[in-house]
Amino acid sequence: GSTIGVLGGGQLGRMMTLAGTNLGYRFITLDPTPNAPCGQVGEQIVAKYDDQAAARELAERSDVITYEFENVDAGVAALLEELSYVPQGSGLLYTTQHRLREKRAVEAAGVKVAPYVAVSSEDELRTAVARLGIPSVLKTATGGYDGKGQWVIRSEAEIGPAYAELSKAGTELVLEQFIPFVKELSVIAARSPRGEIRTFPVAENVHVDNILHVSIVPARVEAHVLQEAERMAARIAETMGAVGLLAVEMFLTEDGELFVNELAPRPHNSGHYTMEACTTSQFEQHVRAICNLPLGETKLLTPVVMVNVLGEHLDSVVEAMTKNTWDEANTGLMVVPKVHLYGKSGSAPKRKMGHINLLCRDVQDGLNWIEQTNIWRNGHA
Numbered sequence: 001g002s003t004i005g006v007l008g009g010g011q012l013g014r015m016m017t018l019a020g021t022n023l024g025y026r027f028i029t030l031d032p033t034p035n036a037p038c039g040q041v042g043e044q045i046v047a048k049y050d051d052q053a054a055a056r057e058l059a060e061r062s063d064v065i066t067y068e069f070e071n072v073d074a075g076v077a078a079l080l081e082e083l084s085y086v087p088q089g090s091g092l093l094y095t096t097q098h099r100l101r102e103k104r105a106v107e108a109a110g111v112k113v114a115p116y117v118a119v120s121s122e123d124e125l126r127t128a129v130a131r132l133g134i135p136s137v138l139k140t141a142t143g144g145y146d147g148k149g150q151w152v153i154r155s156e157a158e159i160g161p162a163y164a165e166l167s168k169a170g171t172e173l174v175l176e177q178f179i180p181f182v183k184e185l186s187v188i189a190a191r192s193p194r195g196e197i198r199t200f201p202v203a204e205n206v207h208v209d210n211i212l213h214v215s216i217v218p219a220r221v222e223a224h225v226l227q228e229a230e231r232m233a234a235r236i237a238e239t240m241g242a243v244g245l246l247a248v249e250m251f252l253t254e255d256g257e258l259f260v261n262e263l264a265p266r267p268h269n270s271g272h273y274t275m276e277a278c279t280t281s282q283f284e285q286h287v288r289a290i291c292n293l294p295l296g297e298t299k300l301l302t303p304v305v306m307v308n309v310l311g312e313h314l315d316s317v318v319e320a321m322t323k324n325t326w327d328e329a330n331t332g333l334m335v336v337p338k339v340h341l342y343g344k345s346g347s348a349p350k351r352k353m354g355h356i357n358l359l360c361r362d363v364q365d366g367l368n369w370i371e372q373t374n375i376w377r378n379g380h381a
């Protein structure tokens, strides 16, 4: 079989490797941390991401190359494209690495984003705040994740401090209008080089401290919103000529409008529910897409709630799992917990250590189960 090279050896690469191994592919990852989650289930080159010799080795040993994070160094991406086959191309990375380019690409697909203004000085920020109103959200154009690199400006007094703080990163900034959303939704689309496109069922996402806490599927919104969300994701993937997975995060407002928040050209945390709940998982779908295989069915087999296991939850989860105290939490509920732990060496608060897919009769049962375990108090410990 062919070998797939994965830039980045975290949990996304690990789950991709597990899914792709079942399809007969071999995997090799490049990651600086020895015994990375992905390296434990495949081979690993231990080196920094911008190490040209290591990138060359990855290219030589792989028939196809993909990545599990979007901040791939542009030089390395170009080198890999030259030496090997990167079906996703570097264009998709280039666009999604930068919030302004990304927003323009979404708009070009005819899909709405929150009104925004590019900002490159404190004066410009002042003008932008006057235009978009308070609250508004200042974000670094590149490098942000888990809410890092952003500041919700809630009064004029915060303009100076917000600019001082975020301009430290030395990247361009973007101010977005604050969308008073009633729900956050996401859709993962897959597109193959032959142009086949499929979308997964819409997830309803709840964040705590800017980190995904649960994904609820089916999302508790009207059927026409589900249809519209999937249609938007497919249109963005199509217009961008994406290959592989494209995750689309959205805001739903009270009057039923959808705005795209951001994109990720890779498997997404909010798509982990697909592992047991869909006919094809997002990880298998990604492998199928980059290898130009026919895409798999994305049908939802059961209602599901995915809950993230962060560092502060890990000990309790392992204890409950090994002693099977789940049963107490399960009283009167029909929930089957499927645990996925990533094998990360260092556990730390807020660090994603695993997730649990709660297959359930009804998503309310899954949510009640989370309450009753007492592990996720107020979302986080």
Ligand code: ATP
Pocket: 114, 137, 144, 145, 146, 147, 148, 176, 177, 178, 179, 180, 181, 184, 207, 210, 249, 261, 262
């Ligand atoms: P991720 O970890 O998903 O990559 P990120 O750091 O890139 O996160 P965003 O997804 O842009 O950040 O924002 C994080 C969260 O902040 C959103 O999920 C949403 O809850 C809130 N948020 C961001 N932008 C806005 C906005 N314009 N209006 C309202 N809330 C927002």
Ligand code: MG
Pocket: 144, 145, 146, 262
């Ligand atoms: Mg992001």
Ligand code: MG
Pocket: 249, 261, 262
């Ligand atoms: Mg986000």
